[in-house]
Amino acid sequence: MADGGASNMILLVTALLICGAASGILLQSWSQTATSVGINQEQLALNSKTKISFSGDLGKASCDAVSDQITIYVQNSGSSILDENEFGAFVDGTFVSLVGVPTFLNGATIWNSGVVVEFTLQSGTSILCDGTEEKRITVVVGTTTSGGVSGSDSITEVVKLG
Amino acid sequence: MGASVGIGALIMGVSLLSIFAIATTVIYNQVEVALEVSDPDVAEEPDFKISNLANSGSVQSLTLNSPGGLYYPGTLDFGSSCGVPPTGSYTVSSEEWQLGPFLAENSPTSGIYDGEWFSFQELDDEEGAVTNWYVWYNVDTDDADPGIAGTGIEVNIALGDDATSIRDATLTELNSQVALTEIIFSPGADVIEAAYQNSGPALNLAISDPSVPFPILSNGDGGVILAPTLLTPGSNCPSTPTITIIPSSPGGVGGEVVVNTMEWDYSFDLTNEGGNSVKLSEIYSTINGGSTEVLSSIPTFTVEYIFPGEKISIVLDANSADTVSRVAISSHGMNIAVEV
Numbered sequence: 001m002a003d004g005g006a007s008n009m010i011l012l013v014t015a016l017l018i019c020g021a022a023s024g025i026l027l028q029s030w031s032q033t034a035t036s037v038g039i040n041q042e043q044l045a046l047n048s049k050t051k052i053s054f055s056g057d058l059g060k061a062s063c064d065a066v067s068d069q070i071t072i073y074v075q076n077s078g079s080s081i082l083d084e085n086e087f088g089a090f091v092d093g094t095f096v097s098l099v100g101v102p103t104f105l106n107g108a109t110i111w112n113s114g115v116v117v118e119f120t121l122q123s124g125t126s127i128l129c130d131g132t133e134e135k136r137i138t139v140v141v142g143t144t145t146s147g148g149v150s151g152s153d154s155i156t157e158v159v160k161l162g
Numbered sequence: 163m164g165a166s167v168g169i170g171a172l173i174m175g176v177s178l179l180s181i182f183a184i185a186t187t188v189i190y191n192q193v194e195v196a197l198e199v200s201d202p203d204v205a206e207e208p209d210f211k212i213s214n215l216a217n218s219g220s221v222q223s224l225t226l227n228s229p230g231g232l233y234y235p236g237t238l239d240f241g242s243s244c245g246v247p248p249t250g251s252y253t254v255s256s257e258e259w260q261l262g263p264f265l266a267e268n269s270p271t272s273g274i275y276d277g278e279w280f281s282f283q284e285l286d287d288e289e290g291a292v293t294n295w296y297v298w299y300n301v302d303t304d305d306a307d308p309g310i311a312g313t314g315i316e317v318n319i320a321l322g323d324d325a326t327s328i329r330d331a332t333l334t335e336l337n338s339q340v341a342l343t344e345i346i347f348s349p350g351a352d353v354i355e356a357a358y359q360n361s362g363p364a365l366n367l368a369i370s371d372p373s374v375p376f377p378i379l380s381n382g383d384g385g386v387i388l389a390p391t392l393l394t395p396g397s398n399c400p401s402t403p404t405i406t407i408i409p410s411s412p413g414g415v416g417g418e419v420v421v422n423t424m425e426w427d428y429s430f431d432l433t434n435e436g437g438n439s440v441k442l443s444e445i446y447s448t449i450n451g452g453s454t455e456v457l458s459s460i461p462t463f464t465v466e467y468i469f470p471g472e473k474i475s476i477v478l479d480a481n482s483a484d485t486v487s488r489v490a491i492s493s494h495g496m497n498i499a500v501e502v
Binding site for chain 1: 173176180188194203205207443450451456488490492
């Protein structure tokens with residue numbers, strides 16, 4: 001009886017230990033899964049709130065044929081705050097560099113919703129500014145980092161250089 | 163043993179409840195994000211219409227292309243195309259002449275002044291009223307009035323009078339005429355100088371003999387346009403006005419005054435044809451392909467939004483030397499432009 005009681009006790013204690021360990025593993029893995037899904041959700045949410053649009057005159061875009069520079073205006077049409085330094089542009093599929101620093105219009109200092117920022121792009125090829133040349137411009141922007149995540153958006157438009 | 167089974171069941175139960183809570187939170191977050199993604203908090207593309215784009219100019223300066231001649235001073239007519247027509251005027255030169263040098267009565271021979279005369283025209287005002295005058299010389303009271311057109315002024319001189327005394331006698335007679343008030347006569351070196359008080363054209367000085375005893379030293383024409391003056395710039399001119407010279411009395415040929423510089427403003431109507439109100443500070447305009455600026459008007463907007471179906475009139479003082487030919491409006495992905 002005593003032998004039977006001892007072995008039963010060992011079995012029960014072992015079962016308790018295994019049960020506790022399994023619970024710990026389950027809780028840890030679910031916590032990690034929840035954290036990972038949460039970050040992914042925040043990313044998705046921020047991306048959905050990030051939107052940009054071209055402003056200015058697409059049919060007569062401001063440009064300088066001497067220095068091969070194109071001026072574009074980008075408006076924050078989302079509800080997240082954009083980072084004007086998180087900016088990339090492509091002209092006809094070729095990455096182009098930014099000339100100078102971005103300029104906020106209307107006295108803004110932060111790229112909030114509705115604010116337009118002026119960017120000057122340095123084209124890698126010669127451009128004509130006589131209303132005959134069309135360029136396909138792609139812009140990619142990122143938001144300021146919030147909660148460890150940042151959103152982004154891109155837009156592509158064909159503009160006529162005038 | 164029973165207690166051990168209970169503890170084990172408690173551990174498992176709490177663990178399963180915790181996992182269920184975590185799973186519920188994850189599912190809730192996923193649903194929330196899904197809703198955000200399906201209905202993102204971003205600005206919808208508005209729908210605007212631009213209409214009635216018009217230039218509104220005002221005249222800034224004038225240029226005298228051709229001074230012409232025979233004009234009385236007057237005004238400048240800019241036509242009726244401007245909402246508020248500009249106004250302007252112009253001045254013209256005054257007649258002036260020099261007669262002489264006078265010769266001595268006996269130089270080279272005595273009798274050279276017998277019956278000689280000179281004639282001139284006085285401008286009584288700057289609107290075309292004139293009086294004709296002539297001066298004739300009676301030497302030793304035995305010469306006759308030549309009887310030419312106008313009012314005669316007799317100058318009595320004697321044989322052997324020198325040039326200065328003849329000039330002075332002439333000046334005395336000219337200055338003694340009560341009706342002859344619009345010309346200032348003054349002496350020069352044996353000459354008489356005449357300066358007209360009124361500007362405008364007058365018949366040129368004429369003399370009976372082209373060489374002796376008193377030639378015409380100079381004859382400056384009046385009636386040449388000197389300078390146009392812009393009095394008021396006007397406003398709402400759809401194009402550069404053409405100027406017509408309107409003298410205060412008919413006459414004048416060859417004069418041409420044109421607009422040198424215009425200053426252009428512009429106006430247009432903006433209608434919100436979409437279903438959402440749009441913040442005016444998030445609408446941007448681009449004029450003639452230049453820099454893009456936030457939409458503004460004169461006077462400044464007193465409202466913050468343009469509502470669906472609402473139409474606002476934009477009037478801007480562009481201060482441009484060129485007419486506005488293209489206006490583009492953009493906002494949140496909407497880009498439209500119109501050209502004049």
